[in-house]
Amino acid sequence: MKKVLLAILVVSAPTMAADQRKTTLQPDASYVLVEIGKLEGAMVKGFDNPGSLTIAPYDSTTHDIVAAQRIVLFNKPVAKSKLSRQYVVKVQPATWVIEGASGTAFSLGSKTFVVHPGEIVDLGVMKPEIDWLDGEGPKSMAGSMLSTAFFGSMKPKQVRPVRIKWTRRQPTSLPLPASIGERAVTPVTLIDGATFDNNLGGLINRFAGRSSRPSGDPASPSSS
Numbered sequence: 001m002k003k004v005l006l007a008i009l010v011v012s013a014p015t016m017a018a019d020q021r022k023t024t025l026q027p028d029a030s031y032v033l034v035e036i037g038k039l040e041g042a043m044v045k046g047f048d049n050p051g052s053l054t055i056a057p058y059d060s061t062t063h064d065i066v067a068a069q070r071i072v073l074f075n076k077p078v079a080k081s082k083l084s085r086q087y088v089v090k091v092q093p094a095t096w097v098i099e100g101a102s103g104t105a106f107s108l109g110s111k112t113f114v115v116h117p118g119e120i121v122d123l124g125v126m127k128p129e130i131d132w133l134d135g136e137g138p139k140s141m142a143g144s145m146l147s148t149a150f151f152g153s154m155k156p157k158q159v160r161p162v163r164i165k166w167t168r169r170q171p172t173s174l175p176l177p178a179s180i181g182e183r184a185v186t187p188v189t190l191i192d193g194a195t196f197d198n199n200l201g202g203l204i205n206r207f208a209g210r211s212s213r214p215s216g217d218p219a220s221p222s223s224s
Contacts (some may be wrong), residue, residue, distance in 0.1 A: 004005040011099040023078050023088060023179040030093050031120045033185065035128030035174050036073060037084045049130040050074065050085055051102050052172050054200065058097035058112055063196050065099060078177045084125065087203045094115045097194045098207055104162040107198040109206040109213070111190040116215070120180065123188045126166040131163040163209030166190070 002157050015209035025031060032055065039051045057066040069092065077085035097112045099105060115121050168187060176185065206212050 005182065011119070019059060023177060025088070025120075025181075025183070027177050027183075028118050029090050030115050030117060031088055032071075032090050032091050032096070032123060033086075033088045033120055033176070033180075034073065034123035035084050035125045035169070036124060037165075037217055039128045039130070041130065047104075051126070053101050053126050053128075054099040054112065055091075055096050056099045057092065057094040058196070060112065060194065062097060063194075065097065065196050065199055066201055070099065078179070079174050081174060084127075084174060088177055088179065091115055093119070097196070097219075098126075098164070099196075100162075100200050101126065101164055102162045103200075104203040104205050105198045105200040106164075106194075106207045107196050107204050108194070110196075111192055111207050112194045112195045113188045113216055119182055120185045121188050122169060122185050124166060124186075125173055127165040127167075129160045129165055129209075131205055132160055144215070154180050159203065161203035161205035163212075164207050178213075 002034075034053065036053050038048045038053045040048045052072060054072050055069060056070040059062075059066075071089055071091070073087045073089065078088050078089075079086040093115050094113050095112050098110050113121060113123070
């Protein structure tokens, strides 16, 4: 049991606060700025993991994603705290889509945004959350240890997809990176209605979860 508990603590230990990492921005290049919240209690209540976000160029006519230019925001944040990580990533001017987050593709319905030449677009705060069904939630530590002892795995019987809780940048958000300097930052305009094939594999959902699906739409998140 002690070995199991130690493994859980090592894998799921919360991110500690850290200073901003030095970065240099090209003066005429386009960038996306985003703060990504941690993913809480995906497997065990009280133990959290850094969240990730996947963005990609998007053709709204063909509903195609340019996979070759896909960007996964997970490693090398420019700043981080116990609650979130902040990223600044160079992008090509284009229409981009929030393709997925933390192992889930938002192929059933996501949001796009436009980045113009020389623009820094602030996506605000994107917080991945497990899209639990009513009455569900993460296992307790005791329940997780029992599951590991008897079944050899902490995973729940039904793995649920992720959704995004989105807010604009708040006074409590991480400060803007010093590398931005005097450059203007444009708050993002998110546009609904993007659908596409599940190019990430695994779970699928909508950006804001099952509660955001249109009235009468029978489609629901799945693992296909």
